[in-house]
Amino acid sequence: MKGQNKKAKNRLKFKVKTRTHKNRSPVNKEKIVAQARELIESLCETEGLELVHLEYQREAGGRILRLFIDGPGGVTLDDCVHISRQSSDLLDVFLEDTGPYRLEVSSPGPNRPLRKRRDFDRFKGNRVKIKTAQPVDGQKKIKGVLMGISEEMVKLSVNGKIACIPYQEIITARLAD
Incomplete structure (x- = not known):
């Protein structure tokens, strides 16, 4: 029981495939990243977490939106699951013109970027x-x-x-x- 919620030092990942949107207009990557960052930073702040980094890119399996989150004492798998579910709902409502994408939420890992x-x-x-x-x-x-x-x-x-x-x-x- 105690080990299940233990803060992991290695990268935690939780992947969710979001709904496929029918609008296939050209994707404005910078606009999507800016809108997603604003939504997710606000969500993370209310949960006592920090959005460390966000990336949106095309990969072999399609587009992927990766969120890297952290907290004062690290993050647990439960934190990643919670943020994934909450952000998926927010993004599906406010980023309707993105086309299909996968959402990944993880800790920044031991080699985390320093951005701020x-x-x-x-x-x-x-x-x-x-x-x-x-x-x-x-x-x-x-x-x-x-x-x-x-x-x-x-x-x-x-x-x-x-x-x-x-x-x-x-x-x-x-x-x-």
């Missing part, structure tokens, strides 16, 4: 991988221990030295093993 400024403070002391648009100290890919963010600079400890990375130069950042 607050993520860079929240995960201080963790190992991270950062990819930048312009080289920093001659490198575009940097691994180190996150020291936080101040003003517009993300600070890492890399081999005993401090690397300062301009926030706006970061293409991707994620927790590392």
Whole structure:
């Protein structure tokens, strides 16, 4: 019983196939992502969770909408199921012109992306991988221990030295093993 609701450190997934919509007009990906993000962020906030990332893309089996959620103590499978059911209902009502798609809800996993400024403070002391648009100290890919963010600079400890990375130069950042 106790193990069933235990917070998992590895990625949790719950997949749901939503209804197929008959309208097959061209899909505006950016519009769908923006509308879905607004709806799901609001839903997650009311549930005490955070929408970490949302992606909408075409894959071999059709279109897929992936939601990555997290909470202060992680997320359980029950959290993923609950958000999946709630968001499926919301999306079916407010995103009628998307065409058929699958909905996946999961935790961000151990290598979660860092997207918001607050993520860079929240995960201080963790190992991270950062990819930048312009080289920093001659490198575009940097691994180190996150020291936080101040003003517009993300600070890492890399081999005993401090690397300062301009926030706006970061293409991707994620927790590392």
